[in-house]
Amino acid sequence: MSKFITDPQDPFDGLFDTAWAEIYASYLPPALNSSGNLSTSAPLEILTPVLTSEAVESSSAQNGPTSLVALTSGGIIINLLFDAAAMAAPASFRAGIQQAASILTSAISDKITVNIKIDYSGTGGGAAAGPDSGLFESYTSVKADLINNATPGDTIFNALPSGSSIQGQSNVAVWNAQLKLWGLLGANDTTTDDGSATFATDINSNLLVGVALHELTHAMGRVPYGPPYGSQPDIFDLFRFTSSGTRLITGGNTAPAAYFSADGGNTKLADFGQTSDPSDFLNSGVQGPNDPFNEFYTGSTSQTLTTVDKELLDALGFHIAPPVTTVIEAFGSTKLVEVGNNFYLNSISSGSGPELKYGGAVVIAGQFGGWTPIGAEQTAGGYDVAWKIPGADQYTVWSADSNGNYISNIIGVVSGVSFALESLETTFHQDLNGDGTIGVSTSVIEAFGSTSLVGVSNNFYLDSISSGTGPELNYGGAAVVAGQFGGWTPIGAEQTAGGYDVAWKIPGADQYTVWSADSNGNYVSNSIGVVSGVSFALESLETTLHQDLNGDGTIGVFTSVIEAFGSTSLVGVSNNFYLDSISSGTGPELNYGGAAVVAGQFGGWTPIGAEQTAGGYDVAWKIPGADQYTVWSADSNGNYISNIIGVASGASSALESLETTFHQDLNGDGTIGVRTVVMQTDGSTALTQIGNNFYLYSGGTGPELKYAGAAVTAGEFGGWTPIGAVQVSSGYDVAWKDPGTGLYTVWGSDSNGNYQLNLIPAVSGTSTALESLETTFHQDLNGDGMIGIPPSPTSAPLATAGASSDSVMFTGSPSILTLETPSAYSGHIVGFTGDGTLAGSDQIDLPGMNYPTLHSSYTSSTGMLELNDGTSTANLQFVGNYSQDSFKFAGDGSGGFVVYALPTTGQPIPTSAGDGTAAAQVAAISALNVSVAAGQDTFVFAPNFGQVNIANFKPATDTIQISHSVFADVSSLLTATHDDAHGNAIISDAAHDTITIQNVTTAQLLAYQSDFHFV
Structure with a gap:
């Protein structure tokens, strides 16, 4: 063998674009030089200046650096060197x-690994490619390599002639890719220069894959x-024939007619070109006009x-992976099978059948865009083939002859509900449109009644229930x-x-209409226009149609009794309202401006009650x-006259006064008439709220509370409330x-309840002026547990300054x-007690110490009460039988706080300084103030715990233990809980004792109700 070529690429292969632009030959065959080695011959004639420019650019560009992209699917590796x-x-x-x-x-x-250089240059839609290097091998060895390396069962190479030469040639040119197939080059050598390809910059990107398949091969x-x-052929030439047994061995662009054959020239598989590139297929050849090798x-x-492309690659010595076979459908007698990219109409019984063709060439997957064959069935004249665009509601059906050649479309492009398409489903034995039915879908x-409305495919029939037949519904003479x-x-x-009445609706919208059709089902007119489901006209037609058209649960006009108190019943009939006598069941319709009132006519306003009066x-x-009410006055015919009251809230005395007329609790406060609430009954006077006003009753009578001559109204002074x-x-x-x-204040009013003056200004609950008035009211106004000013201590207080260890x-x-x-x-502290x-x-x-940030805990085993305000700590050592519930806290009025005691028993009272339960010195005093402590983990509260602040409480970690006599359960406790302006939860009991949990909200307590234990 000898080296014969180094760079055969030069003239461009004649590929194709949408204007049938030629892509010129992409290889330059080698010639033997004087030393006996092959070298590149002079370039062929360049057919166009543009492509000549591309060739020059390609030659220089492909000598520079490249970037490798390796592609493989487990077999051949193609290294693309961009x-x-x-x-x-x-x-x-x-x-x-x-x-x-x-x-x-x-x-x-x-x-094997094939290395191919890729260039991007020039314009004109052209491309060029070819092998870059190869060797001459003897014909004998090439034939042996082809036969010995063939896929089992592949007989294509058996037709090669015997002997040591072919048509007088004893050597064959073998390119690098084939040399690697047979081990004559390193199979996966990545350093070899195996081939090159150049692509013009203006190739349509939608067609680039086909162009690239052409050039890479x-x-x-x-x-x-x-x-x-x-004079030598290459492997490609071994399968290029001018007639049976005669091969065409020439590299010229002008070549005799030739064809591709795999059996020695007996069978033509594709025609080769003659003027552009003799290695390409002729567009008008038997292989069809759309092959990428054209x-x-x-x-x-x-x-x-x-398929023919793969056969040609097989002839070049490559092993072709067997095509994937997919059975698309196997209903009826015919099976539609996809083999690779082609389709076969196989008999289910024999397993064979013709290939599907169009224009004399086999149909290729994707040839018609998204259209995909989904079914086939043999008929008397050939085959019917159904097509669909996946994801779109578009179908068509072909008629093909007995050889699988397309003849015509049985139906055009139709939707899945097409009657024509569904009618063909029985021919295919297949549910083509996926509606669950083979054949025309009937629903x-x-x-109801005597007529059945039936949907047949995409049309509608008015069938008699007794006979099962009836006319088709038509409009303008068409179905x-x-x-x-x-x-x-x-x-x-x-x-x-x-004729017929036909009801229509827009699903999902409250819109209805009814047609009148003649006895042949032809539209005549609309019985009613477009109406809502509550239309009286629509509901009246429901009895004709024997059907609840609007889905309100009633066939016919819908009637609802809104209320039936007193002598009059307010009745909703469809979308209107009637003022019926309960005794007779009849009465006038409610009207406004001479027309019947319609539900929703006045926005959200809804009638809730009616009663006959002397005047109407x-x-x-x-x-x-919304808390908004009003009352109409209507005449005896139900016509609106005027508003008796304007828009009022449910607490309006005017509204509540009318409730007795209606015999109805209009505002839902549980009372028919003006609601009376006794707010306070201490002393001789009962403060009573009636509706939204206040009365000063004594013995059940008394004046109304007034300000500036008008009755005082709840909320008139913001948050201020009479108590x-x-x-x-x-x-x-x-x-x-x-x-x-x-804050508190006190009015002085005259005997008619008219405000005269403020007896005291706005003061706190500890105001002496306020507390001095409590005896007049016979009432603990400030909730401190005493009516009047608290008594002063009976003994002088004892004070300590600085460090002291004296016991008290x-x-x-x-x-x-x-x-x-x-x-x-x-x-030590001894004898500490209280009530x-x-x-x-x-x-x-x-x-x-700071009262608002106080955190306290008591240890019963040591008698130690620890007090911490976040800055300093005091440890008070108590002698006696105390518990967590023995202490209460209150502010001292100067920023600090006071500890005082709950009732205690059994406290030891030492009589001398030598008593072993106290310290060395005991000072007798006569004053102390106590508050309840809160432990770090558990806070315990007995009745009368006073005003307590808890700091650093951790929800879900700490526990509050409360006596059942204070709150029965967590529900009653949370009902008595509110947040103050600083976001602290405050729990108040019936005795006005409070627990303030700092930096914890009521919502957090609600989320951790298990933090409360009741004992």
């Missing part, structure tokens, strides 16, 4: 080349050799390998088609004396979901409170101990 121009090209260019290479790697199973050896470049490409050129839309009128759909039909009717209205009243010599005193601020004993009347430096006190109120309990005042 030069700088190709790497700078649009990504879609490289993607198209790579897709073509992937198709080849999927088709060829040989474990040229680079792999799909090229001729022979004169004028040498001389010219068009918009219909296949973008994948055809009974309704079968009505589903969807013809947009969303309108027929939902019911019934025969009448003059009263009609109550409400906006559901108590008492009759005095000059008239009435009325106490007010603003719950949001905790409380004896006699409630006493106060003041610790100026709480953190420095380490003495649970501030005035009646011993007290310890800690002015140096």
Whole structure:
């Protein structure tokens, strides 16, 4: 063997574009030089200047650096070596080349590596490619290699002539790709220069894959050799025939007529070109006009390998992976089978049948865009073949002859509900449109009364239920088609004396109409226009159609009794309202401006009650979901006259006063008439709220509370609310409170309830002026547990300054101990007790600590009460039997706080300083203040726990334990809980004791209800 070629590429292969532009020959056959080696001959004649320019650019560009992209599907590896121009090209260019290479790697199973250089230059839609190097091998060895390496069962090479030469030639040119097949070059050598290809920059990207399949196979050896470049053939020439047994061995672009044959020239598989590129197929050849190996490409050129393409690659020595066989359908007697990219109409019994063809060439998958064959069946005249565009509601059916050649379309492009398509389903024995039915789909839309409305495919029939037949529904002389009128759909039909009534609806919309049709089903007119489902006219027709058209649960006009209190019943009939006498069942229709009132006519306003009066009717209205009411006065015929009251809230006295007329609780407060609430009954006067106003009753009578001559209304003064009243010599005193601020004031009013003056300004609950008035009201206004001013301590307070370890004993009347430096006190505290109120309990005042941030805990085993405000800590050592519930807390009025005691028993009272339960010195005092402590993990509260602050409470970690006598369960506790303005949850019991949990909201307590234990 000898080296014979180094770079055969020069003239461009004649490919094809949508204008049938030629793509010139992409190889340059080698010639033997004077030393006996082959070298590149002089370039062939360049057919166009543009392509000459491309060839020059390609020659220089492909000598530069390249970027490797390797493609494989497990068999052959194709290394695409993109030069700088190709790497700078649009990504879609490289993607198209790579897709073509992937198709080849999927088709060829040989474990070799082929290196192909790729260039991107020039214009004109052309491309060029060819093998770059090869060797001469003896014909004997080439034939042996082809036969010995053939796929088992592949007999294509058996037709090669015997002997040591072929048509007088003893050597054959073998390109690098074939040398690697037979081990004559390293099978996976990545350093060899195996082939090159150049593509013009203006090739249509939608056709680039087919162009690339054409050129890459040229680079792999799909090229001729022979004169004028040498007398030897290459492997391609062994299968190029001018007649049976006679091969054409020439490399010239002008060549005699030849064809591809795999059996020695007996059978023509494809025709070769003669003037453009003799290695390409002739577009008018038997292989068909759309093969990617053709001389010219068009918009219909296949973008994948055809069967004949694979046969040619097989002839070049490549092992072709067997085509994937897919049974598309096997209903009836014929099986539609896809083999590779082609389709066969096989008999189910014999397993064989013709290939599907169009225009004399086999049909290729994707040839008609998205159209895909989905079914086939043999008929008397040949075959019917059904097609569909997947994902689109488009179908058609071909008629083909007994050889599988397309004849015509039985039906055009139709939707899946086409009667013509569904009629053919029985021929195919197949549900082509996927509606669950083989054949025309029939659905009974309704079968009430004497007529059944039936959908047959895309049309509608008005069938008699007794006979099963009837006319087709028509409009303008043509059958009505589903969807013809947009969303309108027929939902019911019934025969009448003059023909038929047909009801229509837009699904998902409250729109209906009814047609009148003659006895032949032809539309005549609309019985009613477009109406809503509550239309009286529509509901009246329901009895004719024997059908609940609007789906309200009633056939006929819908009647609902809105209310039936008193002597009059307010009745909704369809979309209108009637004022019926309960005794007679009849009454006038409610009217406005001379026309019947229609539901929704006044927006959200809805009538909720009616009652006959001497002059006509009263009609109550409400906006559901809003606290707005009004009442009409109507005459005896139901005509609106005027509004008795304007728009009012449910608490309006005017509205509530009318409830007795209606015999109805209009505002839903549980009372018919004005609602009366006794707010306070301490003393001789009862403060009573009636509706939205307030009365000062004594013995069930008394004046209304007024301001500036008008009745006081709830909410008139913002958050201020009256909480108590008492009759005095000059008239009435009325106490007010603003719950949001905790402020109080007291009015003085005359004997008619008219405001005169404020007896005190806005004050806090600890105001002496307020507390002094409590005895007048006979009421604990500020909720401190006492009516009147709390008594002063009976003994002088004891104060300590600085560090002290003196023990203190409380004896006699409630006493106060003041610790100026709480953190420095380490003495014992003995006899600490009280009655649970501030005035009646011993007290310890800690002015140096901050009350709002107080956190406390008590350890019963040591008697130690630990107090922490976040800055300093005080440890008070108590001697006696105390528990977590023994202490309460309150502010001392100066920023600090007071500890005071709940009732306790069994507290040891040492009588001398030597008592072993106390420290060395015991000081007798007569004052102390107590507050409940909160432990770090568990906070325990007994009744009368006072005002408690808990800091650093951790929901889901800490626990609050409360006596059942305070709150029965967590529900009653949370009902008594609200948030203050600082986001702290405040729990208030019936005795006005409070627990303030700092930096924790009511919502958090609601989420962690298990934090509360009740004992």
